[in-house]
Amino acid sequence: MVSYYVQGLVLLLATLFSLVSAKVQYHHFVVQAVPVKRLCKTVNAITVNGQFPGPTLEVFEGDTLVINVVNRAKYNVTIHWHGIRQMRTGWADGPEFVTQCPIRPGGSYTYRFTINGQEGTLWWHAHSSWLRATVYGALVIRPREGIPYPFNKPSRETPIILGEWWNRDPVQVIRQAARTGAAPNVSDAYTINGQPGDLYNCSQQDTTVVPIDVGETHLLRVINAALNQELFFSVANHPFTVIGADASYLKPFTTNVLMLGPGQTTDVLISGNQAPGRYYIAAKPYQSAQGVAFDNTTTTAILEYESLVCPPRGVPKPTPIFPPLPVFNNTATVTAFTNKLRSPRRVPELPVLLEVEENLFFTVGLGLNQCPPNFSQNQCQGPNGTRFTASMNNVSFVLPSNWSLLQAHKFGIPGVFSVDFPAQPPVQFDYTGNVSRALWQPQSGTRLYKLKYGSRVQIVIQGTSIVTGENHPMHLHGYDFYILAQGFGNFDSNKDTNKFNLVDPPMRNTVGVPVNGWVVIRFVADNPGVWLMHCHLDVHITWGLAMAFLVEDGVGELETLQAPPIDLPIC
Numbered sequence: 001m002v003s004y005y006v007q008g009l010v011l012l013l014a015t016l017f018s019l020v021s022a023k024v025q026y027h028h029f030v031v032q033a034v035p036v037k038r039l040c041k042t043v044n045a046i047t048v049n050g051q052f053p054g055p056t057l058e059v060f061e062g063d064t065l066v067i068n069v070v071n072r073a074k075y076n077v078t079i080h081w082h083g084i085r086q087m088r089t090g091w092a093d094g095p096e097f098v099t100q101c102p103i104r105p106g107g108s109y110t111y112r113f114t115i116n117g118q119e120g121t122l123w124w125h126a127h128s129s130w131l132r133a134t135v136y137g138a139l140v141i142r143p144r145e146g147i148p149y150p151f152n153k154p155s156r157e158t159p160i161i162l163g164e165w166w167n168r169d170p171v172q173v174i175r176q177a178a179r180t181g182a183a184p185n186v187s188d189a190y191t192i193n194g195q196p197g198d199l200y201n202c203s204q205q206d207t208t209v210v211p212i213d214v215g216e217t218h219l220l221r222v223i224n225a226a227l228n229q230e231l232f233f234s235v236a237n238h239p240f241t242v243i244g245a246d247a248s249y250l251k252p253f254t255t256n257v258l259m260l261g262p263g264q265t266t267d268v269l270i271s272g273n274q275a276p277g278r279y280y281i282a283a284k285p286y287q288s289a290q291g292v293a294f295d296n297t298t299t300t301a302i303l304e305y306e307s308l309v310c311p312p313r314g315v316p317k318p319t320p321i322f323p324p325l326p327v328f329n330n331t332a333t334v335t336a337f338t339n340k341l342r343s344p345r346r347v348p349e350l351p352v353l354l355e356v357e358e359n360l361f362f363t364v365g366l367g368l369n370q371c372p373p374n375f376s377q378n379q380c381q382g383p384n385g386t387r388f389t390a391s392m393n394n395v396s397f398v399l400p401s402n403w404s405l406l407q408a409h410k411f412g413i414p415g416v417f418s419v420d421f422p423a424q425p426p427v428q429f430d431y432t433g434n435v436s437r438a439l440w441q442p443q444s445g446t447r448l449y450k451l452k453y454g455s456r457v458q459i460v461i462q463g464t465s466i467v468t469g470e471n472h473p474m475h476l477h478g479y480d481f482y483i484l485a486q487g488f489g490n491f492d493s494n495k496d497t498n499k500f501n502l503v504d505p506p507m508r509n510t511v512g513v514p515v516n517g518w519v520v521i522r523f524v525a526d527n528p529g530v531w532l533m534h535c536h537l538d539v540h541i542t543w544g545l546a547m548a549f550l551v552e553d554g555v556g557e558l559e560t561l562q563a564p565p566i567d568l569p570i571c
């Protein structure tokens, strides 16, 4: 009797405590163009609140965010909260024409969502045309009050946001490519916290400096916000202890170099155990596609000891030490790094281990469209007079323009999408071999794949060598997934299922599909709504490397998509 009473009291206190400790944060985001000077040139860049990068959101797990976004720019915009699960709040996810119509110039929309069960580093970015080139910021989620980090508390924490900069309006860069059918112009620089760093013209004065001191442990929250480039990342003389990725903890391991695809985050600890001096923090491309142009430059910041004795006035500070970085096509380093990722839990949640109910196989890759008869030559400037395209299971994804997919689903609007996205490639072929030209041109369509609430889903994501093989950073909205295995060549269900890690597979929201290879992911479809899955290289999503899942409601309110907010934009 007494023990029931005590148990009840404990439960009540715990509930009260979580209610008290969970807070609501209100933010106001004004999307507007401001002059930003980089690389000797001033560009009117679209930013949030005039900041570049935009404001860092710092929250505790369990908090609710209410963010009023006002669009004072000349383009449509939406904001995506990358990696946030958005349980039942798909209306706040953000991809334009997927979960909402765009916020038009002069318009506004308030995103409301609660952060549940996720700790670590995520980020937010525009999800409309190429605006995310300059519209992005960090989203830091700390454990709720009273709950410690699962590692020694660092003395300092710094978000490190890797970006990609054009000396141009990025929307004009992609519009030009859409006109010509050729690949868009490559960027002019990479950036760390908005600054290109010492290796670029006119940039030395503004290089980002990250302070550290002797004896301290410093948590770097590294985010790859670059538009189109996977990046290697390293800090001279300061090896990393990796402790998390995509707001899921990892079994700690050490490494000198990280590789992050756009969309991915990695939390690492470094120790201030070096001679008090200056050390370069650097990022440069991992480029797996062959024969394509890319921005082959290196961005730097400086890790500077606070106890560094400054030289007298007029004498320059010592030149920082530069870290060794892999060559641009060093796939072996990428494989070695990704193979080290392990979940700290011995066994993942049971449902993902049970027999899968949806056994999906999706090819991902590029393609070339023949020049349509009514197009002129200068609209077909892709290889040999073609236009670039990309697809999943041979469907090149087309966004609707009169309704968002989620609105069309919720309100039963016909004719906006179909639910016949193929579960398997329509044609089987040697995906990573010498693919016949007859297979290079996909169909276009707005085709979704329907999932029953709660179904256990496995997807083999298979890269193709069409045009060129490439590592594609695939991102799934609304979910985290377990990564069971990866490999090169064609996935072979007879022998590759033996490689599945059912003990401690890492959990992420974005996974790099190895160049000319495959990866296997699993998740439970417990979040109703319409969820985009796409390559996070924006050049590829623009060409159609995307699809969407339609996850049906389950039973009862807690398994049902919430009602749309009253200020949800209409098209």
Ligand SMILES: *[C@@H]1O[C@H](CO)[C@@H](O)[C@H](O)[C@H]1NC(C)=O
Pocket (backbone or CB within 6 Å): 168, 172, 173, 176, 185
């Ligand atoms: C792309 O690059 C070409 C060649 O450098 C240049 O002429 C063109 O203006 C650029 N386009 C954009 C939109 O930046």
Ligand SMILES: *[C@@H]1O[C@H](CO)[C@@H](O)[C@H](O)[C@H]1NC(C)=O
Pocket (backbone or CB within 6 Å): 199, 200, 201
């Ligand atoms: C810096 O400017 C010089 C001269 O204008 C140019 O030749 C060089 O390519 C530029 N370097 C970079 C990294 O932009």
Ligand SMILES: *[C@@H]1O[C@H](CO)[C@@H](O)[C@H](O)[C@H]1NC(C)=O
Pocket (backbone or CB within 6 Å): 296, 328
């Ligand atoms: C990239 O730049 C480095 C250093 O400037 C150079 O050694 C390398 O050959 C370049 N690689 C490519 C693929 O352009």
Ligand SMILES: *[C@@H]1O[C@H](CO)[C@@H](O)[C@H](O)[C@H]1NC(C)=O
Pocket (backbone or CB within 6 Å): 329, 330, 331
């Ligand atoms: C990387 O590219 C260089 C040419 O720049 C080539 O010689 C080398 O074989 C390539 N390495 C790999 C692993 O593809």
Ligand SMILES: *[C@@H]1O[C@H](CO)[C@@H](O)[C@H](O)[C@H]1NC(C)=O
Pocket (backbone or CB within 6 Å): 383, 384, 467
């Ligand atoms: C373009 O045509 C040339 C010559 O016929 C051929 O060697 C090359 O492979 C073609 N490139 C593509 C991407 O089709």
Ligand SMILES: *[C@@H]1O[C@H](CO)[C@@H](O)[C@H](O)[C@H]1NC(C)=O
Pocket (backbone or CB within 6 Å): 400, 401, 402, 403, 413, 414, 415, 416
């Ligand atoms: C929406 O657009 C599609 C494609 O343009 C069209 O087929 C459909 O009829 C439109 N639906 C409505 C409700 O306007």
Ligand SMILES: *[C@@H]1O[C@H](CO)[C@@H](O)[C@H](O)[C@H]1NC(C)=O
Pocket (backbone or CB within 6 Å): 434, 435, 436, 437
């Ligand atoms: C690829 O196949 C085509 C015929 O489909 C053939 O002409 C070509 O030589 C092959 N290329 C290679 C590298 O095997």
Ligand SMILES: *[C@@H]1O[C@H](CO)[C@@H](O)[C@H](O)[C@H]1NC(C)=O
Pocket (backbone or CB within 6 Å): 394, 426, 427, 438, 439, 440, 441, 442, 443
């Ligand atoms: C994709 O579909 C198009 C049009 O039906 C077809 O010509 C092509 O061969 C298909 N390719 C693949 C890889 O299935």
Ligand SMILES: *[C@@H]1O[C@H](CO)[C@@H](O)[C@H](O)[C@H]1NC(C)=O
Pocket (backbone or CB within 6 Å): 076, 101, 102, 104, 401, 570, 571
């Ligand atoms: C902006 O959004 C509206 C719908 O809300 C759409 O009709 C229009 O085409 C969009 N503009 C661009 C440039 O995408």
Ligand SMILES: [Cu+2]
Pocket (backbone or CB within 6 Å): 471, 472, 473, 535, 536, 537, 540, 541, 545
């Ligand atoms: Cu891609």
